[in-house]
Amino acid sequence: MGPYSVTRLLLPEIEELLDSAPEDLADVLEEIHAADLAELTHKLPRSTVQQLLAALPPALSADLAEYLSDEARSDLVSELPPDQAADILEEMEPDDRADLLSDLEPHEAEAILDEMEVVEREEARQLLEYPETSAGGLMTTQYVTLNVDLTVGQAIERIRGAAREGAEVIYAGYVTNGAGQLTGVLSLKDMLAENPNSIVGAVMDQSILSVSPLIDQEEVARVISKYDLLAIPVLEPDSGRLVGIVTVDDILDVLVEEGTEDAHRMGAVEPFEEPYIKAEFWLMVRKRASWLLVLFFGVFLTSAALKHYEAQLERAVVLMFFLPLIISSGGNSGSQSATLIIRSMAVHEIELKDFLRVFYREIKMGLVLGLFLGVCGFLSTFLWGMALPVQVTVTISLIAVVILGTIAGSMLPMMIAAVKMDPAVTSAPFIASLVDVVGIVFYLEIAKAIMGI
Amino acid sequence: MGPYSVTRLLLPEIEELLDSAPEDLADVLEEIHAADLAELTHKLPRSTVQQLLAALPPALSADLAEYLSDEARSDLVSELPPDQAADILEEMEPDDRADLLSDLEPHEAEAILDEMEVVEREEARQLLEYPETSAGGLMTTQYVTLNVDLTVGQAIERIRGAAREGAEVIYAGYVTNGAGQLTGVLSLKDMLAENPNSIVGAVMDQSILSVSPLIDQEEVARVISKYDLLAIPVLEPDSGRLVGIVTVDDILDVLVEEGTEDAHRMGAVEPFEEPYIKAEFWLMVRKRASWLLVLFFGVFLTSAALKHYEAQLERAVVLMFFLPLIISSGGNSGSQSATLIIRSMAVHEIELKDFLRVFYREIKMGLVLGLFLGVCGFLSTFLWGMALPVQVTVTISLIAVVILGTIAGSMLPMMIAAVKMDPAVTSAPFIASLVDVVGIVFYLEIAKAIMGI
Structure with a gap:
């Protein structure tokens, strides 16, 4: 992208200003989009980024922090003095602020919370109650509320006020009653289209789409994406009280995150949050070794199966030549089915009730591909x-293992989903290992029957 | 979700009204979100949905069509008389309209275009020039343009006018000059925050983020997501003329689509567009058989490798017991690496220039996991x-194949990316097949050296 390459030319200037005249930095950096500045910081030594965060006005540092990776910003902020960190956090969006606090060590977070203004502190404590990957963890508490008997013109004035204060999300007003319950929503678009003298209560949308705070982020993404929303209100399930809104920009991140998680699971890697290149080496070893160990003992069963056929193999060593071919073919067709089913379930194209339909389809598919x-x-x-x-043995075995x-x-992921686990844990390697063992038994039994050994 | 289950209760009523009083349908269905109505149509026989599309006022049918799957709506619309189809298409968003037309047979699309009003027809023809998965294919031509010397108050009035006409995207005004070139952007938020008497040219944002029409949708998604945008303007690369905007709701769909494509590739299935359960059986056979065939001949090389070691295997049949274990362990660790690297490249966490860093990291990882x-x-x-x-042979072979x-x-996907192909084509099964062959040679050579056979 253009802006980024231009920004890059500023690197030497930034480093020089940091040394000579840090007070001029704000003027230079105000022109750069915080997303580009965040990308730039990857090229700077950590101590320089630290200096930068400390030297910039808190509002600019907050902008920058919002675009840094979770890991980078918690590292950086944890090394600032708590009062300086608090100044920056106060300027951040409520949802990013809570995310950042939850990434810190509890004592570090407490030290910063103690230095924060009471409003921001209470807001942060409230958001910290929800898991990071729930609607409550994603939501922001900064939105415009309206009273039901305002006129549309007055509502627009409220939006105008919020825009002047620099609020991020102003494209709808949320109509609440005295108990804080959400009774309607009025989009800015509808406000502008309506007569300014109309009463909010008469023109607001009362068929409200909402989510509850503990719902998983994947489900929030599904609703926002299905209805093409810019934001969705989060309501306490019992009271119906409005506690926040989730905006579409956070949903973009969720979709990428969930895609990564599924990809990792299907590749037999325990999911982790950090980018690959930055994840700590021994953490990654653990994420990979755990699955390799499970798979190792799975495949170790093939050794036992082969031992069982020792005499037969000694008599016809030719059988051995085709063993990898046969078990791989079963594993590959199994990986394909698992991939298709797991992805379809992830995007809700198929559900558990489609079990039989999928079963018939995959049997038919196995038969055709096997042939x-x-x-x-x-x-x-x-x-x-x-x-x-030998030819006949190999042919029949191939047909059998591909069907298997x-x-x-296809069935294992659905069975795992039926017991409320993530179907993606049945990774392609897992399916392959399973099919290996059964495939060996198939092959050598078929050989026994056909070749009479 | 609540709204959907409520909507479901309307099914019998809809079917009855279709028979008895189709003119009353609009009143009932206006209350339902088109996304829910689209979901409902899955439960109705196709002929009923056909009847429904024909019976509803074109604006409602258009809403419904926008939320149907690409496949369902092109099927349905192709069976309507062209003039009726044209009425519905005229009411659709320009980007959805072009998508639908491109999914039809060329002669069907032409017949409908001929019946359309001249403005919509020209707009559609223009959008149809771009590939469906490019910025041009995603963009809409419905947006608000502003003249540079308007006042902010007048700009708001223009937005207000667009909102009254029911325009979807009104959250920014795009400032163009006489030649249609984009010279600035002014968000509705900024309009509201500014003094109504300010001049647009003085307060507009001139550091414009934009994409060119032929850029891939994945790249558009990356920019929108990086800068947290609601929409991005599309400019003709040479003239700088504004030709459309891409909105964030389409990007949500792109992210899901691209995630599915990557998942399929990594599972050794050629990507396809339709949902799994609806994809035509023989299409799916082709998507799977093509890769299985490639993999089959890849693994067939293992047979040749084993034949080469025939004498050795006859002398020590015990070696066979551990063969699947050893090649699977290599394949599994290879799948893990490929998954991590391919996903990291897809989300731009690592790039080609990180080759050496990844190489060192994975060698170290292979050594630890191998041990x-x-x-x-x-x-x-x-x-x-x-x-x-035997113990020593198995141990050393395991270490060697895991490193391999x-x-x-990790390296194959990066090398494939270096020649500008999608790294996801190096699926986990592909890596596994490759490692199988080399693993067998390793194993039996190590056995020869250690066991002296």
Whole structure:
């Protein structure tokens, strides 16, 4: 992007100003989008970024902090004196502020909270009660509320006031009653389209879409995306009290985050939050070793299965040549099925009640793909000059393991979802390991039947 | 969600009204969000949905069509008489209208275009020039333009006019000159915060973020998401002329779509657009069979490798017991690395220039994970009562293949990205197949060296 490359030219200037005239920095950096500045800081030594955060006016530091990665900003802020950190946090959006506090050590967060103004402190404490990946953890408490008997003109004036104060989210007014319950929503668009003398209560939208604070962020993303919303109100489930709103910009991040989590799970890596390149080495070792260990003992069963057929293998070592081919083919078709089903469930294209439909479809698919690979196997063993019994054994085994793979790959994720776990834990390698063991038994039993050994 | 379950109760009523008094349908359905109505239509026979689209006023049918899946709406609209279809399309958002037209057969699209009003027709033809997955394919041509010497108060009046006409996107005004070039942007928020007598040219934002029409939708998503935008203008690259804007609601869909595409690729399925359950069976067979075939011939090389070691395997059949274990361990660690790298590249956490850093990290990772699985292998073969030379062979082979897997899994995607292809084509099964072949050679050579056979 253009702006970023231009910004990059400023690096030497920033470093020089930090040394010579830090008070001039604000003027230079005000022209740069905070997102670009955040990207720039990756090129600067950490101590320089630290200096920068301390030297800028708190409002600019807050802007910058909002665009830094969770990890980078908690590292940076934890090293500032608590009162300076508090000044920056007070200027941040309530949702980012709470996220940042929850990433700090509890004693660090407490020290900063103690230095904050009472309003911001209470707001932060309230948001900190919700898990980070829930609607409550995503929501902001900065929005415009309206009284039901205002005129539309007065409502626009309230929005105008919020815009002057620099509020981020002003594209709707939330109509609440004395008990703080949400009774309607009036979008800024509708305010502008209406007669300014109309009464808010008469023109507001009463069919309110909302979520409750403990709902998972993935579900919030689904609702916002389904209805093409810019924001959704968060209501306490029992009282119906409005406690915050979740905005679409946070949902973009959620979608990327959830995509990463699913990708990691399907690749048999325990999900983690940090970017790959910054994640701590031993943390990553643990995230990977845990699954490798599970898979190791899974596949170790193949050794036991093969030992069981020792005599047979000694008599026909030729069987061994095709063993990897057969188990891989089962594993690959199983990975395909698992990928398709897990992704379809993640985006709610299929649900548990579609179990039977998926089952029939995948059996049919397994049959067709199995026949296809069977033919490939028959031809390639023929061209390689194998004896007919070997050819037939390989062909039938391929058909059998591919059917087995598609069934296991499609049904296991659905069964795991049925017990309320994330289907993505049935990673492709997991399916492959399972199919390996059963595939070996299939293959050697088929060989026994056909080749008579 | 609440609204949906309520809506569901309306099904019998809708069906009855369709038969008895279709003219009353509009009153009932106006109360339902079009997104819910679209979901409801999944429960109705196709002929009923057809009837519904024809019976509703075009504006309501257009709303409904905007929320239907690409496939469903093109099927439905293609069966309406062209003049009726044209009435509905005229009421749709320009970007959805163009998407729908591009999903139809060319002669169907032409027949409908011929029946459309000239303004909408020209607009549609212009949008149809861009690929569906480019910024041009995503953008809408419905936005508010401003003249540089308007006052802010007049600009607000223009927005107000657009809101009254029911324009979707009114949260910014785009300032263009006589040549149609974009010279600035003024958000509605800033208009409201400014003095109504200020001149647009003096207060507009001139550091414009924009994309060009042919840029890929994934890149548009990245920019919108990075800068937390509600919309981004699309400019013709040479002239700087404003040709449309892309809005954030379309970006939500893009992120989900791209996530699905990556997931499919990594699971060795050629990407396809339709939801899994609705995709045509033989299309799906092709999407899967093509990769299975590639992988089949990849793994077939293992057969050749094993044949090469025939004599050795005959002398020590025990070696076979651990063959699947060893190649799977390599494949699994390779899948992990590939997953991590491909996902990190997809979300731009790492880039090609990080090659060496990733390389060192993955070698170190391979060594640690290899030692870990080596110890597991040593212990389990010991407990199983294997002879020491077998134990040592298995242990060393495990270490070697895990290192091999992590290197192949991390480097291949980066090398593929270096030649400008999508790194996700190096699916986990692809890496596994590759590691299988090399793993077998490693294993049997190590056995030769240690066991002397």
